[in-house]
Amino acid sequence: MKEQSNIPTGKVERAGRFITTGLKVGSNYLKHYTKKLMDPSISKEELHADNAEDIYDTLSQLKGSALKVAQMLSMDKGMLPKAYTDMFAMSQYSAPPLSGPLVVNTFVKTLGKSPSQLYDKFDLHASNAASIGQVHKAWKNGQQLAIKIQYPGVANSVKSDLRIVKPFAVRIVGMSEVDMDKYFDEIETKLLEETDYQLELRRSVELSALCAHIPNLVFPRYYPELSSDRIITMDWLDGFHLKEFLLRNPSQEVRNSIGQALWDFYDFQMHQLKKVHADPHPGNFLMRDNGTVGIFDFGCIKEIPEDFYTNYFMLVDKTILQDDAKRMQIYMNLEMIHPSDTDKEITFYSGLFQKMIDLLTLPFTVTSFDFGNEEYFQEIYAYMDYVYNLKEVRDSKVARGSRHSLYVNRTYFGLYSILSDLKAEVYTGAGRFKTLMQ
Template sequence: MKEQSNIPTTKVERAGKFVSTGLKVGTNYIKHYTRKLIDPSTTKDALHQDNAADIYDTLSNLKGSALKVAQMLSMDKGMLPKAYTEKFAMSQYSAPPLSGPLVVNTFMKTLGKSPSQLYDTFDMKASNAASIGQVHKASKDGRQLAVKIQYPGVANSVKSDLRIVKPFAIRIVGMNEVDMDKYFEEIESKLLEETDYHLELRRSMDLSAASSHIPNLVFPVYYPELSSDRIITMDWLEGAHLKEFLETNPSQEIKNKIGQALWDFYQFQVHSLKQVHADPHPGNFLMRADGTIGIFDFGCVKEIPNDFYVNYFLLIDKEVLKDEKRRHEIYTNLEMIHPTDSPKEIEFFSGLFQHMIDLLTLPFTVPSFDFGNEEYFNEIYAYMDELYNMKEIRESKVARGSRHSLYINRTYFGLYSILSDLKANIITDPARIAQLQG
């Protein structure tokens, strides 16, 4: 893969890249309609592929929050055409890496020494590259190491990138700017946290230690003395990312074992630690033939306020939700229902939410669950599509859902997606949470 010798870091440079990409997309539409005039049977597949390639090319060169948005979108299989999700999924671990001189420059600026002075060996060719940083393999004192290096200018571009992305997002979801502000504030705060490698290092060490008792999880050891505000050094973990792992045709028993470990890991964090690894995309996990899974990258961690936690998980309690007054109170606390809603709107949205909750919380309400059940996921996707096309929802100008739900929902959607790909059949009995707490 071609390396990058520089990254646009100024607001003007980055905005210019977005504008030029918009022009390319416009040209793609002209080409599409020209082809359609010649051949009326032409579909939008080629258009989607061209647009996805051009947009990804720009985002992958910009890095940072721009590419992170693509990464987040790639996890939602129902939001974008397949061409986009497949291309954007590359941002999880296959973006163009930085060139050697930029890597050395980062070491000199933040640790005062070159890689050759700090490690016994250091591979200048990146092993993988994602949205915020890239990873190099190194060794020291007989230990194989992974060295994560943050791209230059990432932290300074978060706010300006989101300002550019915001109008497009508002247009897509059809809400006014004021209602969307709380979500953008949440996204901005998380992206800024992800650029704070001192915070990530501390969280990585703390959450790894707290979760180390869960069976079949493997965490790296971290090395603060070889880390800085833009570099994190940890043990190198062996394993394969989800797509490559599945290509080895592992047995269903092994896939179930990994699926169970992931489910236990997330349930323990949410219910015991009240903070969670909120970036469950395949690039952050390494799966192994023995059924163990390596977990790293605690850059995106969502701390869960207690009042939100209580109300959010009351949604699983079917007996509580049978009480209409109590249900209305929970929906209001979670900002799913608003004080300005009319009785008709309350009835309408309550009904929609109830059906959606029944679908999405099903795994939490049974002793075990088969995430290989395609009918279950097809029903979810069909219902989401139905909601998207409802006139009442498209014309609603109110953002429904607490800002805290953004990353918690994203976490569970990401987890469900991985478990679905594994076709994992696992124990989901709520009593298991108590067992994990020890």
């Protein structure tokens, strides 16, 4: 893949790239509708493919929060046309990498030495490149290492990039900026945390140790003395990203083993630690033929407030939800229903939420669950599409759901997506968590 010799870091230059891309997308629409006049049978697939390529090309050159948003969208199957999710998924581990001179410059600026002075051997060509940084192989004292290097200007561009993206998101969702503010504040907070590599290093060491007892998980060792605010050095983990792994045609037993390990990893963090690795995209996991999975990249951690946790997991308890008064109080506490809602709106939205909750919490209500059940996921995507297209929902100007639900929901959607691709059969009941605590 062609390397980048520079990244636009100025606010004006980055904004200009967004505007230019917007013009390209507009031109694609014009060409599409011109062709459709000549041939009414032409579908929008070509239009989606052209737009996805143009948008991704710009985002991959800009890196940072702009590309991170694309990465997040690629995890939400059914939200965007397939052309977009397929293209944006590249941001998980195969974005265009930085050139060698820029990498060396980062070392000199942050650690005061070049890679050749710090390691016995250092590969200047990136092994993987994503939205916030890229990874290089290195060797020291016979140990193979993974060196994560943050792109220049990423931390300084988070706020300005989100300001550019926000008006487009508001227009698409149809809400006022005031209602969207709580979500953008949450995203901005998390993106800024992801650019703080010293914070990530501390969290990586802490959470790896706390989760080390969970079967079939493998964590790297970290090296603070070879790390800085823009560099993290850790052990190199062998394995395959999800797409590559599935091409190896793993047995059902191996799929189940990895799926169970991932479920246990998230279950333990959520219920015991009350803070969770909230970036469950396939680029952050390395799967192995022996049924183990390597986990790294603790840059995005969601700490879960106790009151939110209590109300959120009450949604799994069917006996509580059968009590209309208790159910309505939970919906209010989670900001799914608002004090300003009319009786008609309360009835409408509580009905929508109840159906969605029944679907999404099903794995928690049984002893084991087959995530290879395609009908289950088709029903979820169909229902979400149905809800999204309801006039009442499209015309609503109220943001429904606590800011904390943004990353917690994202975590479960990402986990479900990986388990679905693995077609894993997993023990999901409460008894499994008790076993992990013994």
